[in-house]
Amino acid sequence: MTSPTIEAVNLSKTYGSFTALSNLNLRIEGAKCVGFLGPNGAGKTTTLKIFTDLIRQSSGEALINGNNVHTHKKAALASVGTVIETPEIYPSLTPNEALGMIAAIRGIPPFERKKRIEDVIVEVGMQEWASKRVGKFSKGMKQRICIASALLSDPTIVLLDEPTTGLDPRGMSEVRDIVKSLKKKDRLIFMSSHILSEVADVCDEVAMIDHGKLLVYDTLPNVTAKFAGGANIVEVELIRPIDVSVLERSVAAIQGVVSVERKDDKNLRIKCSGGLEIQEKVLSDLVRLNIGVVSYKPASSALEESYLNLIKDTL
Amino acid sequence: MEKPVSAAGHKVPGSVAQVGVVMRYSFLDYLRSRRFVILLVITFIIGGLLTGVIGYYRPAGFLGSPLSFLSSWWGLSVTLITVLSGIFFGGDAISGEFQNKTGYFTLPNPIRRSSVYVGKWLSAFTASSIILFIFTAMTLANAFYYFPGMSIPWQFGESLLFAWLYLVGVLGFTFFFSSLFKSSSYSILITAILFLFAFNLIDTIVSAFAQVEPWFSITYGSQIIGNVLTTPYPDHITKVAAGFGPRAGAATFTSYNVTIPEGLAIIGIYFLITAALGLILFERKEFN
Numbered sequence: 001m002t003s004p005t006i007e008a009v010n011l012s013k014t015y016g017s018f019t020a021l022s023n024l025n026l027r028i029e030g031a032k033c034v035g036f037l038g039p040n041g042a043g044k045t046t047t048l049k050i051f052t053d054l055i056r057q058s059s060g061e062a063l064i065n066g067n068n069v070h071t072h073k074k075a076a077l078a079s080v081g082t083v084i085e086t087p088e089i090y091p092s093l094t095p096n097e098a099l100g101m102i103a104a105i106r107g108i109p110p111f112e113r114k115k116r117i118e119d120v121i122v123e124v125g126m127q128e129w130a131s132k133r134v135g136k137f138s139k140g141m142k143q144r145i146c147i148a149s150a151l152l153s154d155p156t157i158v159l160l161d162e163p164t165t166g167l168d169p170r171g172m173s174e175v176r177d178i179v180k181s182l183k184k185k186d187r188l189i190f191m192s193s194h195i196l197s198e199v200a201d202v203c204d205e206v207a208m209i210d211h212g213k214l215l216v217y218d219t220l221p222n223v224t225a226k227f228a229g230g231a232n233i234v235e236v237e238l239i240r241p242i243d244v245s246v247l248e249r250s251v252a253a254i255q256g257v258v259s260v261e262r263k264d265d266k267n268l269r270i271k272c273s274g275g276l277e278i279q280e281k282v283l284s285d286l287v288r289l290n291i292g293v294v295s296y297k298p299a300s301s302a303l304e305e306s307y308l309n310l311i312k313d314t315l
Numbered sequence: 316m317e318k319p320v321s322a323a324g325h326k327v328p329g330s331v332a333q334v335g336v337v338m339r340y341s342f343l344d345y346l347r348s349r350r351f352v353i354l355l356v357i358t359f360i361i362g363g364l365l366t367g368v369i370g371y372y373r374p375a376g377f378l379g380s381p382l383s384f385l386s387s388w389w390g391l392s393v394t395l396i397t398v399l400s401g402i403f404f405g406g407d408a409i410s411g412e413f414q415n416k417t418g419y420f421t422l423p424n425p426i427r428r429s430s431v432y433v434g435k436w437l438s439a440f441t442a443s444s445i446i447l448f449i450f451t452a453m454t455l456a457n458a459f460y461y462f463p464g465m466s467i468p469w470q471f472g473e474s475l476l477f478a479w480l481y482l483v484g485v486l487g488f489t490f491f492f493s494s495l496f497k498s499s500s501y502s503i504l505i506t507a508i509l510f511l512f513a514f515n516l517i518d519t520i521v522s523a524f525a526q527v528e529p530w531f532s533i534t535y536g537s538q539i540i541g542n543v544l545t546t547p548y549p550d551h552i553t554k555v556a557a558g559f560g561p562r563a564g565a566a567t568f569t570s571y572n573v574t575i576p577e578g579l580a581i582i583g584i585y586f587l588i589t590a591a592l593g594l595i596l597f598e599r600k601e602f603n
Contacts (some may be wrong), residue, residue, distance in 0.1 A: 004322075015603075046603075050424035054602035074425040075319035078327050087419035092347035093340065098420070101340040105333055105426050107318075107325040133347075146420065154323040159423075 004065060004079070004156040004188040006051060006259045007028045011060035013046050013212075020046045022212040023060070028190060028205075031156075033183050035199030035220075036192040038209040039086045039311055044192040045085065047209070048161045051190075052082050064157065077099055078106075079231060081150030082159045086143060091135030095126055098134060100151060108151045117235050120148040124169045124178060140171035158182055162193040164198065176202060207311055222301065227306035234279055236286065237295035241265035246291065254285045269299060319425060327425045337421070337434025338441070341408075345442040350403045351533035354446055357399060361392050362453035364593070369457070381458055381465045382544060389454050389474060390541030396450050397482045398510040400443035405489030406506050408435045409597055414499045418602055432597050436490055443482055451475055461544075470544050476565070477540045481580050484533055485510065487586035491593035494600065528552075528571045536581030538573045548575075 006028050021043040028034050038044050049055045050062045060070045060108070067076035099117045102146050108116055116234045121130050124144040134142060150158055163179065164172040172195075179202050182189055199206060200220065201289040207217040216223055229280050242251075242265060251268070252260050256278040261269040274280050279298070286293050319327045328336070345351055347583045365388055369377050409432065412418035421431055458465065489506045496502040514534035521529045529535040542549055549572040557566045573581070 044425050049602060054419070054422060056601065072319075073427065077423065077425040078319040078325075079322035080423075082423040084419050086414065086421055088416040089420050090344040090417055092344045097340065097343065101336060101421075102424060104336040105421075105424050106321065107327045109325070151422065153325055155322050156322040159534065254567070 002065070003030045004155060005059075005063070006065075006159075006188065006190060007063040008047065008051075009061040009063065011047070011062055012058050013043075013050065013055065014058045019212050021050075021057075024209070024212070024214055026207060026217055027310035028207075028217075030190060031186040031188055031190065032180070032187040032205060033203045035206045035207065036190060036194070037194075037199060037206055037307060038192075040194075041156075042210045043212040044209060045161055046197060046212075048082075048084055048159055048190075048192060051159055052080075052084055054084060056107050056222045070133055079153070079155050080157045080159060081153065081155035083143070083163055084147045084159070086139060087146045089134040089142060094131050094133055095121060095148070096130050098145060099149055102152055103150045108153060116152060116154075120151045123151060123181070124148045125174065136313060140167045141194055143167060143171070144178075147175065151182070154185075156187055158187055158189045158191075160189065162192055162194060164193070164195065172198075182185070195302045196301060196307055200301055206303070208307065210311055211221065224302035224306050227309045228302040232275060232279060232305070233299040233304055234270050234272060234282070235263075235295075235297055235299045236268040236270060236293060238266045239292035239294045242268070242291055246289075250287065250289050251291070254282055256282050273310070275302070317554065319426045321342075321425075328384070330427050333426050333430040334434045334437065337426075337431050338437040341435050342438035342441055343390045344432060345404060346437055355449070356394060358446055358450050358453075361396065362450060362457075364456055365392065366453075369461075370460030378461055381462045382470060382546065384458055384461060384566045385454065385468065385471050385474075385545035386541065388457065389471070393447075393450065393454075393474075394476050394481065394537050395465060396447060397443070397478055397537075398485055400446045401439075401482065401485035401489045402503060402507050402510065404439035404442050405436075405486045405493060406503035407493055408439055408490060409493035409593070410496045410499045410502040411493075413497040413600070413602060421565075422602070428598050429594055432594050433462060434586070436486060438444045439490075440482065440486055443486065444479065447478060447482060460493070468544075474540050474543045477537075477543060477578070481533075481540060483583040484586045487531065487590040487593070491589035491596070494593040494596035497600075522571050523568055526569045530573075530577065530581065533581060533585045535571070535573055536578040536585070539575050542572055542578075543575065548572075560572055 008024045008026045011021055011024040024028050024047060035141070036044050036047070046055065050057050051064065051069055053069050064076040064080055068098070069076040080115055096117060100113060101122065103113045103117060121127050124147050126141065126144050129137070129141060134145065143221065147163065160179065164175045167175060176198055179189065179191065191203065203220060205217070205219050206223050208215040216227070244262070247260060247262060251270070252255065256273050258271040258273050263269055270282065272282055286296070318329065321327065338542050370428055377384050422428065455467065490508045493502045518529045518532050518535050521527050551572055553570045553572070555568045555570070557568050
């Protein structure tokens with residue numbers, strides 16, 4: 001079996017004079033999870049909608065496993081599961097029926113259908129609601145059914161557009177767990193998100209886009225190494241005010257500290273030269289200084305730094 | 316052409332089979348919907364009112380013969396029932412896919428948009444036909460009450476067939492408007508205004524004042540449903556002298572009655588053109 005592939009070739013989308021997507025070239029191949037990042041209006045959803053034929057490109061091609069999504073939609077989407085925005089389901093149908101419809105559209109044979117529907121409903125934790133009408137479900141419950149429909153045909157490619165948007169913290173965590181579990185099955189997952197911690201937690205690679213242009217596509221460690229400036233920021237809260245001279249003489253001199261910013265007399269922002277090991281050493285040295293450290297937490301992740309550096313440059 | 320196969324080995328069904336799937340499930344959705352119940356209630360109210368009024372007043376015009384009964388009862392209300400069914404089931408069938416976002420659930424799958432369009436059209440047609448046949452049953456039940464042992468006049472069968480064809484035309488038209496807008500309320504409102512007021516008004520103005528046959532209007536075409544129950548079939552053109560006092564007879568008003576071939580052609584052409592346009596619009600419309 002060939003490895004799953006999605007490819008954008010000179011993909012552009014314009015709305016009048018507004019360019020939503022500009023000559024996007026991106027090829028993702030193999031079983032992995034790729035986070036698709038960018039600010040609002042960057043072109044993430046536009047890209048995913050073109051890949052699902054919900055909108056048409058102005059020029060270029062969107063290919064899934066070598067099939068043009070617009071001209072050969074059925075072949076292109078045969079092995080693809082999608083959740084784009086927050087889909088709604090015909091309100092009078094039950095999850096069993098709605099999934100039965102998708103299973104029939106996808107050609108899952110009747111003798112397999114019942115078992116397959118049961119499996120995906122269990123996978124998204126909706127077994128108690130399988131025979132209740134969707135009309136009265138919460139947004140989170142509907143989102144789970146939509147994820148179940150995306151998994152129904154055991155796809156090799158899963159396209160997710162901000163799958164945790166609009167969910168409560170518990171729902172977000174559960175959806176994140178579902179996405180993590182998808183990775184275990186040798187799938188290509190292409191997921192847009194605003195939540196950087198979510199992407200850092202789940203994805204192997206990231207693609208960043210802004211103003212319709214691809215800024216970077218690489219593995220997570222490569223992106224953070226290139227664009228996070230090799231630094232991580234920690235925020236330190238003190239129990240008593242710190243003297244400026246102590247700050248300049250002792251804190252700034254700690255090995256691994258790149259710079260120190262005094263937010264107020266009890267709060268510092270320290271830029272470290274490296275990851276967790278250096279941060280741990282900086283913390284021990286700070287405690288040794290006996291300046292009253294009561295809280296020590298990362299202000300941003302390396303991915304966040306990379307994101308902000310890249311996006312800032314395009315403003 | 317060979318059918319695409321998913322990585323799990325499932326053959327994606329052909330478009331015709333997928334039409335059947337969409338039809339089956341959207342029909343289930345219609346059947347359980349509040350609007351189906353509301354339309355059923357409206358049908359029973361119209362039927363019930365006619366039953367009560369005729370039972371109480373026993374108007375001679377109704378009770379002269381089975382045909383005159385059917386002509387008055389059926390001719391009075393069946394186009395309204397047909398139009399209401401079309402609006403209720405077709406008015407937002409396509410716009411709802413955009414506004415309610417149900418299209419985001421069905422369309423990012425290996426299915427052509429045309430299969431969804433045709434499937435939804437067939438389910439709306441089936442649901443509307445159920446309403447139409449319930450009203451037919453009420454009509455015939457009343458006719459048999461007043462004329463026990465009567466044989467159903469052939470004209471009634473023809474009229475029912477024409478009403479059914481009119482339903483096809485109305486649904487073609489409502490689906491077209493439904494494809495034109497992304498807002499369900501717009502598409503419902505506009506089709507309702509057109510069918511319940513605008514077309515009738517245009518027919519009257521054009522024929523009475525401009526003295527032109529309104530061959531371009533679907534409601535004019537629908538006159539065959541009532542006309543076929545009139546014996547003899549009304550003349551195609553009727554001129555009536557008008558005027559008062561010394562000018563009596565100086566003016567003539569012309570009224571037009573659609574002929575059966577003309578009516579069938581109008582309804583058929585309306586359906587073909589609006590169904591094709593609606594389908595093209597839906598194929599081209601973007602989910603943004």
